[in-house]
Amino acid sequence: MRKAEQENETTITEFLLLGFGDLGDLQWLLFLLFLVIYIVTVVANILIVVLVVVDHHLHTPMYFFLGNLSCLETCCSSNILPVMLANLFHGGQGTISVTGCMTQYYFFGFLAASECYLLAVMSYDRYVAICNPLLYMVLMNGKVCLLLVAGSWVSGSMAINIIMYLIQQLTFCGPTAINHFFCDFNPFLKLSCSDTHTVKISSLFLGALFSFLPFLMTLTSYSYIISAIVRIPSTSGRQNAFSTCSSHLIVVSIFYGTLMIAYMLPETEALQDLNKVFSLFYTVLTPLFNPLIYSLRNRDVKVAFRKPVARFCAFGRI
Numbered sequence: 001m002r003k004a005e006q007e008n009e010t011t012i013t014e015f016l017l018l019g020f021g022d023l024g025d026l027q028w029l030l031f032l033l034f035l036v037i038y039i040v041t042v043v044a045n046i047l048i049v050v051l052v053v054v055d056h057h058l059h060t061p062m063y064f065f066l067g068n069l070s071c072l073e074t075c076c077s078s079n080i081l082p083v084m085l086a087n088l089f090h091g092g093q094g095t096i097s098v099t100g101c102m103t104q105y106y107f108f109g110f111l112a113a114s115e116c117y118l119l120a121v122m123s124y125d126r127y128v129a130i131c132n133p134l135l136y137m138v139l140m141n142g143k144v145c146l147l148l149v150a151g152s153w154v155s156g157s158m159a160i161n162i163i164m165y166l167i168q169q170l171t172f173c174g175p176t177a178i179n180h181f182f183c184d185f186n187p188f189l190k191l192s193c194s195d196t197h198t199v200k201i202s203s204l205f206l207g208a209l210f211s212f213l214p215f216l217m218t219l220t221s222y223s224y225i226i227s228a229i230v231r232i233p234s235t236s237g238r239q240n241a242f243s244t245c246s247s248h249l250i251v252v253s254i255f256y257g258t259l260m261i262a263y264m265l266p267e268t269e270a271l272q273d274l275n276k277v278f279s280l281f282y283t284v285l286t287p288l289f290n291p292l293i294y295s296l297r298n299r300d301v302k303v304a305f306r307k308p309v310a311r312f313c314a315f316g317r318i
Contacts, residue, residue, distance in 0.1 A: 014095045019181045031088040038081040044291035045070040055304040061140040073287035079107045101183040113210040114156030120214035121148045123221035126245040159210040170194040258282045
């Protein structure tokens, strides 16, 4: 009898991603919309990475971190959007193998945790630049910057490796439908017929350590930054100081705001569609917004972008 049950439990090899359901003609509109978003996201983020590498004026700690953020956002979009686009193309829903689902969640968790710490590192960079400008080049030298970025990526890897080890101990024996557009933690875990208590407790602890802790670090940095800006006597000085960190503050607000709302919503069927909408922000729209915010609100990035454009136009006139 037990042998028959074990054979039953191992029959599931794929899941059904419900996505946004049967939307009729609207699914083609969504397909085209998300296709454009994906192309713009990848091109814009890669462009920032190229500009940071090529333009020597951008060889500073702030832009080094920005280049890493753009690289991370490119990976995040490439992990989520191709699967979503394929499902929309084939009717709004699609299957994904158990291994593929775990792989997608692995990279999502790894990149999300890494981004939390990278945003904290970027806020610390702005704290040093505004609160300790005379010591900035000493405190944020090349070696320190490399260690901070490496620490961000390693932290993300540590968190998700522990979670994935626990998930791989679970058994999936039905149902097979994931009510989401990607393999997120809670919808994925609902399909397990094993005891998930240990996984949930561990994820709560690791979530606090690898997302809430960097969030507190970011808040602390900005509390000191705002306090220092308020004490600047001249209005122009305050504006210049705030402009150096306003782009990052907008990015942090969008990322953490939507992430917290999505994971704090009650897990009910009635709110599942709302959860998907907020999930779109931190998985799809944030990687799109980040390069646009930094390029539109940052003078150095705009100047660096105009140089190759001007050269290209001059070459075209020859």
